[in-house]
Amino acid sequence: MKQKSTRRAVTEGLFDVIEEDRSIVLVSSDSVGVIKAQDFIEKFPSNFIEVGISEQAAMAISAGIASCGMTPVYVSYAVFATQRACEQLRNAVSYPRLNVKVIGANGGMGSGEREGVTHQGLEDLGITRTIPGITVLSPADAGQVRQAVRAITEKIDGPVYLRIGSGRDPEFWDEDTPFEFGKCRTFFDEGEELVIFGHGFVLPCIKLACRELSSRGVRVRGVEVSTIKPLPENEVLDHLKGCKAALVVEDHTTIGGLGSAVCETSSALCPRRIIRIGLDDQFSESGTPEELFEKYGITVHSIVEKAEEALSNTLSIRS
Structure with missing residues (x-):
């Protein structure tokens, strides 16, 4: 499977928009190397601020920049941006609803060893979902990340958290496929007996699982949900209404992420049997991505097994 760096895609996205909007400022807490932004800094030195390894200061400085009418794009590791600087993200950025864009690298276990x-950000989506007013995005691959950078700087006025990967991220959509904010997108559709929702870098695994389930006679649909918050609730409900059961697969803890968002929507408006696949209530380990996904059950085999379990224990409640 081809890979392309979502980290580098952030810098490419900044190059796409900086000429049209010179108010954009890249803020780094010793994270220039993370997104390979040296060429951006050389060309646009006045649009760059380095604060060193001080994530709380970087978040607060980003808030100050936004309060002056500029558009800061703060890049750090997901685990540090959403946890070490969580207070500043909540109180300095989100409470006054400032136009700060936070990009968190190493979302999930894909960073591996x-x-x-x-440095594995496995709680980042759950943390940011709970903070009022933040848009939370998890694009599928580098092409989607590059377009998402344009979308968050041009179309969203307010705080955004954008999750990216390790730099060795599988390509999923064609390069010219547009990023669609606030929408679900079906990538496999052979019926609606079972729906599998997912986001980010596990989508190729979900697609393979869909093919295997289809070969076993399961009428299955694979759905990308790249906008974690605000959840495209009506579209999620449309998929749930037609199915017997659903799975949510994500490279994230099973607490607080997309799985929780889908379950919250289902329990309130359309009860269904839903199984969440991700990292259960535990810390991961260091290791290669393949080893970690195998150990924690984010594999084609696990998805197929859980899908069959879900269908054999479907709820009788229908909308």
Whole structure:
């Protein structure tokens, strides 16, 4: 499977928009190397601020920049941007609804062994979902990330959290496929007996699982939900209404992420049997992405197994 860096895609996205909007400022807490932004800094030195390894200061400085009418794009590791600087994200950025764009790298276990468990952002979506007023996005691949950078700087006035990967991220959509904010997107459709929702870099695995389930006679649909918040609730409900059961697969803890969002919507408006696949209530380990996904059950085999379990225990409640 081809890979392309979502980290580098952020810098490419900034190049796409900076000439049209010179109010954009890249803010780094020793994270220039994360998105390979050296060429951006050389060309646009006045649109760059480096604060060193000080994420709380970087978030607060980003808030100050936004309060002056500029558009800061703060890049750090997901685990540090959403946890070490969580107070500043809540109180300095979100409470006054400032136009700060936060980009978190190493979302999930895909970073594997390179930086280890301390740099795996596995709670980032759950944390940001709970903070009022933040838009939370998890694009599928590098092409989608590049377009999402344009979307968040041009179309969304307010705080955004954008999740990216490790730099060795599988390509899923064609390069020219537009990023669609606030929508679900079907990528496999052979019926609606079972719906599998997912986001980010596990989508290729979900697609393979859909093919296997289809070969076993299951009428299955695969659906990308890249906008975690605000959840495209009506579209999620449309998919749930026609199915017997659903799965949500994500490279994130099963607490607080897309799985929780879908379950909240289902329980309130359209009860269905829903199984969440991700990292259960535990810390991950350091290791290669393949080893970690195998250990924690984010595999084609696990998805197929859980899908069959879900269908064998479907609820009788129908909308």
